[in-house]
Amino acid sequence: MNNFSGRHLCCQYRLFFILLAFLPLPGSALAATGQPRLEIYPTFVxxxxxxxxLTAGTPEHFSANVRFRKIGNSDRTRGGREELAAAAWQDAYELTYHPADHQARGILANLASATTYEVSVTYTDSGRAGTAIATFRTLSDDVPVAKTITLTPADLANGFTISESGTADGYLRYTAPPGVTLIGSIQKTQAILLIKANYIILENLTLEGGNxxxxxxxxxxxxxIRNCxxxxxxxxxVLPFDTSGRHSVYRDNGRNINNQAGIMIRGGSDxxxxxxxxxxxxxxxxxxxYSHPAGPNAVFLGGARGVVLRYNDFVGSDLHRWNDAVESNINGDIRGGPWKDAEIYGNYFGFGNDDGIELDGGQINCRVFRNKFEGTLCGISTAPxxxxxxxxxxxxxVNLRDELGTANTALKNNYSKRGDGKILLFNNTIVTDVDAVSGFGKGDPDRVSGNLKFVSRNNIIQAANIFAGGVFREKTSVDYDLLSLVRPRTDVDVFARLDQEKQETHGYRQTAPFRDAPNGDFRLQPEVREKLRGEKIPNFSPDGKLGTALAMPERPLDFEISAAEVRLDLQTTNAQLTLTPKIEPPARRENTRIEFSIVQPVATNYFAVTPSHGVLEAGKPVTLTIDTKSTYxxxxxARLHSGAFLIRMTNGFSRPVTVYFDNRADDAKVKTRRANVIxxxxxxPGEDERQGPNNKTPGKSASCKLVFDLTPDQAGKYYLFGRFKNRVSRILLNDKMMWIRSGEQQLGREIPNVPCWGNIGLPQGATNAPFVLLAGRNEFVLAPAEKQPFEMDAVALGKEPEDFLYAPANFAR
Incomplete structure (x- = not known):
C-alpha cells in the first residue's frame, strides 16, 4: 500500500475530538488554542x-487510555475496493505527561514488522476530553533496491565516500564479493564515509581499517548496515600507559585515542x-x-533519531576491551546517544571496561529489550x-566484570545531571556480585515534571545489593520483583530498607530457581514461572509473569544450544555443547539445511572450537567441542580469561557462546609474570610514626612501615601491593586515604576473598598513577582507616597492575 511507504505518510492520522472546554482551566499551562496532535514514530517491532x-500544568491534570490493534488485508471488497480487516483492540501502557513539552508520550511494544496498526488515545487534558486515532505501519525487513554497487579493495585504497542518495522507492546498495576483505587506508579517518546520503545499504562487507x-x-x-x-x-x-591525566593513558603523538568506533553515527535519522x-x-x-576508561567502541553515536540496533554482536576480548560497547556522544545533552525513538534489541554486548551500552541523554521513548550484557563494569547506563x-x-x-575483575552496577543511573526522565524496568534478569540498580545523581535536574523517576516490575534480581539507597531519594515505585542476595550482608539489611520505604510490598524474596545457571540459562524454571505472578503490564507483560521465557539475546534462529556459557580450568580443559535443529521435516518445509560457521575474535586464542563449520538438518544434532588444551x-x-565465539549463519544471524577459562592456579605462569617484581x-613503625603523623590523632597511629631498598637500575615507577589477610577496602598511606584494589574486589568495596593481593592506590575517578621511587631506601607508613583494621603479611612493587591483579589469590614468587 503506497499510503504507508514512507515515514511521514505512515504517520497519517484521523482525529476525532469531543472538546468540552476552550478556556484555560485549573492546572492549565497553556490556553487551549487547537486540537491535540497525535504523532506516531514506528520502527520494526x-x-x-x-x-x-496539550495544556495541563501538572501530570495530575492529564490522563489517557491507549489502545491499539493490528489491521490486515481482507478478502472482502466493497465497490471493487479491498477493505482492511481489524483485529481486536489491545490495551497499551500508559503515557507519561511532560508539562514543559505540552506532550504526553510512551510506546507500543511487541509489534510485528511490516504491519499496519491503528492506535486510539482517549484523553482528558485540564478538563477537556477527546479521542485521537492514527494509523501507521512498522518498518519492513526488506526495502527496494534500485542499484547494487560491488566494491573492490582498490575502491578503499584512498578512502571511500558515499554522498549520492537513493530514494524511498530504490535504495543504493553497496556490497563486496564473497571472501573479499576491504581494507581502508590508515591515512584516512575512516574506511567508508557516508555524509548527507540517504537511502543507502551497506551489506555483506568484511571491512578493516580506517585510522x-x-x-x-x-x-x-x-x-x-547489515551482515558486515x-x-x-x-x-x-602504545604501552605502557601514560597516567599523567584522565585520558592521557591514550596518547598517540599528542592525540587522545578514545571513541574509535566500528560504526560512528552523528546526526541524521532512521x-x-x-x-x-x-x-x-x-x-x-x-x-x-588507572582512571575513567578511554578506548574503542563498537558503536559511537549521538544526535540521530530512530536508530535501530538489532541482532548485532559487539564482542570485545581481554586483549581488546571496549570502553563502552555502545557509547553515547555528548552524554549530558538531550540529543546525546540514542536520544529519541531508538529501538535496541536482540544484541550481544560483551567485554568492556565500562558500560555495555550508554543510553545517556534525552532517552525520549527509548526502548532497549531482549539483549544480553556481560563482561563489562556496568550493564546499562541511563546516566542521565x-x-x-x-x-x-x-x-x-550477567557476569559483570572488567578485565581486572572489578564490577560496579547492572543499571547505572548516577550522573552530575539528575535528569527528569522516567526509567521503566520490566521483566529483566540481573545476576551480579554488585548493585543491581544504582542511585541517581545529586545535582538539581534542569526541570521537574512531577512524574515518577523510576518504576520496576516483574524483574528477577540476584545481586549483592538490590537498589542503592540513592534510588529512594526520587519518586520511585518498585514492586512484584523476585529478589535475592548473592551472599549474606552484615552491614545493612537490604529488605528492611525496602520495608521502610514501603516498596516491594508484593515482591518475592527468595533465590531464583533458574533452568541451568551453570550453563548460562538464566530463565526461570517453567513450573516456577507459572506459579510466581507479578503485575499484569499492558502490552509488556499482560499475563503478569516474571522475567522472560526467551533465550537471550533473542534471535529468530532455527536451532537451540545446550549451553550459552562454558567454564573451563586446568582440570576441565574441554567441554561439548549440542546444536539441536528446530527445522521441520522436509515434507513440511523447503529449506531444511542450515549452514553455520564458528567465528571468534582473534584475541580469544585461549580456546578452539571444532568443527569450525557445518550443516544442521532436521533430526540431526551437531556436537561442538570447546578445547583449551591444544591452545595452551x-x-x-594466568588469569580468568573471558571471551565468546559465535555460531553464525551466512545471513549474519548468530548465537553467542561465552567461554571462561580459569588458569590462575598455574604457578609457572604467575612466576613468569612476576619475574621483575620487587x-x-x-x-x-618508628616512635614518631607509631604516635601518628597527624599530631598523635587517636585512631591514626601507624601499624607498620613498608621498606624497599632499590638499586640504581631498579629506580623508576611502581605500583604498591600488599597481601591482605582480612577484608578491607581503605587504608591510610603516609596519612593519606587510599583504596585497596584487587582483581577480585568490587569497585569501592572490600576484598571478598582473602588472603589476597591488592593494590594500594587512589580511589575511583582519580588518576591512579604509580609511585616514583629513587635508588636507596624507600619507606611507606601504613595506618588503618576508620573502622578498617588490616592484616598484611607481604608487600611488593610491580610495574603493571596485571603482575598481581590477574591472579591475586596466587602467591607464587
Whole structure:
C-alpha cells in the first residue's frame, strides 16, 4: 500500500475530538488554542507515541487510555475496493505527561514488522476530553533496491565516500564479493564515509581499517548496515600507559585515542544496524584501575533519531576491551546517544571496561529489550535520563566484570545531571556480585515534571545489593520483583530498607530457581514461572509473569544450544555443547539445511572450537567441542580469561557462546609474570610514626612501615601491593586515604576473598598513577582507616597492575 511507504505518510492520522472546554482551566499551562496532535514514530517491532499541544500544568491534570490493534488485508471488497480487516483492540501502557513539552508520550511494544496498526488515545487534558486515532505501519525487513554497487579493495585504497542518495522507492546498495576483505587506508579517518546520503545499504562487507572509525555516518537518513564483519580499525595503543591525566593513558603523538568506533553515527535519522559482527579493534580500553576508561567502541553515536540496533554482536576480548560497547556522544545533552525513538534489541554486548551500552541523554521513548550484557563494569547506563520515558525490558545482565575483575552496577543511573526522565524496568534478569540498580545523581535536574523517576516490575534480581539507597531519594515505585542476595550482608539489611520505604510490598524474596545457571540459562524454571505472578503490564507483560521465557539475546534462529556459557580450568580443559535443529521435516518445509560457521575474535586464542563449520538438518544434532588444551602453549598469563565465539549463519544471524577459562592456579605462569617484581619488608613503625603523623590523632597511629631498598637500575615507577589477610577496602598511606584494589574486589568495596593481593592506590575517578621511587631506601607508613583494621603479611612493587591483579589469590614468587 503506497499510503504507508514512507515515514511521514505512515504517520497519517484521523482525529476525532469531543472538546468540552476552550478556556484555560485549573492546572492549565497553556490556553487551549487547537486540537491535540497525535504523532506516531514506528520502527520494526515498536513505535513511539506523542500526543502534542496539550495544556495541563501538572501530570495530575492529564490522563489517557491507549489502545491499539493490528489491521490486515481482507478478502472482502466493497465497490471493487479491498477493505482492511481489524483485529481486536489491545490495551497499551500508559503515557507519561511532560508539562514543559505540552506532550504526553510512551510506546507500543511487541509489534510485528511490516504491519499496519491503528492506535486510539482517549484523553482528558485540564478538563477537556477527546479521542485521537492514527494509523501507521512498522518498518519492513526488506526495502527496494534500485542499484547494487560491488566494491573492490582498490575502491578503499584512498578512502571511500558515499554522498549520492537513493530514494524511498530504490535504495543504493553497496556490497563486496564473497571472501573479499576491504581494507581502508590508515591515512584516512575512516574506511567508508557516508555524509548527507540517504537511502543507502551497506551489506555483506568484511571491512578493516580506517585510522579512527571503520564507518562514519554523518547527517544521513534511511541507512541500513547489515551482515558486515568489522574489525582492525582505529589506532594501536602504545604501552605502557601514560597516567599523567584522565585520558592521557591514550596518547598517540599528542592525540587522545578514545571513541574509535566500528560504526560512528552523528546526526541524521532512521539508521539501522543489524546482524553485524564488530570485534578486535586495534586499540584497547584502560580499566578503572588507572582512571575513567578511554578506548574503542563498537558503536559511537549521538544526535540521530530512530536508530535501530538489532541482532548485532559487539564482542570485545581481554586483549581488546571496549570502553563502552555502545557509547553515547555528548552524554549530558538531550540529543546525546540514542536520544529519541531508538529501538535496541536482540544484541550481544560483551567485554568492556565500562558500560555495555550508554543510553545517556534525552532517552525520549527509548526502548532497549531482549539483549544480553556481560563482561563489562556496568550493564546499562541511563546516566542521565534527561527527558524519557526510557523502557528497558526483558534483558539479561550477567557476569559483570572488567578485565581486572572489578564490577560496579547492572543499571547505572548516577550522573552530575539528575535528569527528569522516567526509567521503566520490566521483566529483566540481573545476576551480579554488585548493585543491581544504582542511585541517581545529586545535582538539581534542569526541570521537574512531577512524574515518577523510576518504576520496576516483574524483574528477577540476584545481586549483592538490590537498589542503592540513592534510588529512594526520587519518586520511585518498585514492586512484584523476585529478589535475592548473592551472599549474606552484615552491614545493612537490604529488605528492611525496602520495608521502610514501603516498596516491594508484593515482591518475592527468595533465590531464583533458574533452568541451568551453570550453563548460562538464566530463565526461570517453567513450573516456577507459572506459579510466581507479578503485575499484569499492558502490552509488556499482560499475563503478569516474571522475567522472560526467551533465550537471550533473542534471535529468530532455527536451532537451540545446550549451553550459552562454558567454564573451563586446568582440570576441565574441554567441554561439548549440542546444536539441536528446530527445522521441520522436509515434507513440511523447503529449506531444511542450515549452514553455520564458528567465528571468534582473534584475541580469544585461549580456546578452539571444532568443527569450525557445518550443516544442521532436521533430526540431526551437531556436537561442538570447546578445547583449551591444544591452545595452551599460546596462553601467556594466568588469569580468568573471558571471551565468546559465535555460531553464525551466512545471513549474519548468530548465537553467542561465552567461554571462561580459569588458569590462575598455574604457578609457572604467575612466576613468569612476576619475574621483575620487587618484594619489600614490613617493619614496626618508628616512635614518631607509631604516635601518628597527624599530631598523635587517636585512631591514626601507624601499624607498620613498608621498606624497599632499590638499586640504581631498579629506580623508576611502581605500583604498591600488599597481601591482605582480612577484608578491607581503605587504608591510610603516609596519612593519606587510599583504596585497596584487587582483581577480585568490587569497585569501592572490600576484598571478598582473602588472603589476597591488592593494590594500594587512589580511589575511583582519580588518576591512579604509580609511585616514583629513587635508588636507596624507600619507606611507606601504613595506618588503618576508620573502622578498617588490616592484616598484611607481604608487600611488593610491580610495574603493571596485571603482575598481581590477574591472579591475586596466587602467591607464587
Amino acid at each position: 515498536s513505535a513511539g507515541i506523542y500526543l502534542n499541544d 579512527y572509525n571503520a564507518i562514519s555516518i554523518i547527517d544521513c537518513e534511511h541507512i541500513r 564483519d568489522i574489525s582492525n580499525y582505529g589506532t594501536e595503543r 539508521i539501522v544496524l543489524e546482524r553485524n559482527y564488530i570485534h578486535d579493534p586495534k586499540s584497547r580500553a584502560n580499566s578503572w584501575f 535520563c534527561l527527558r524519557g520515558p526510557s523502557f528497558i525490558f526483558e534483558n539479561l545482565i 602453549k599460546d596462553v601467556k598469563d 618484594y619489600g619488608k614490613i617493619e614496626p
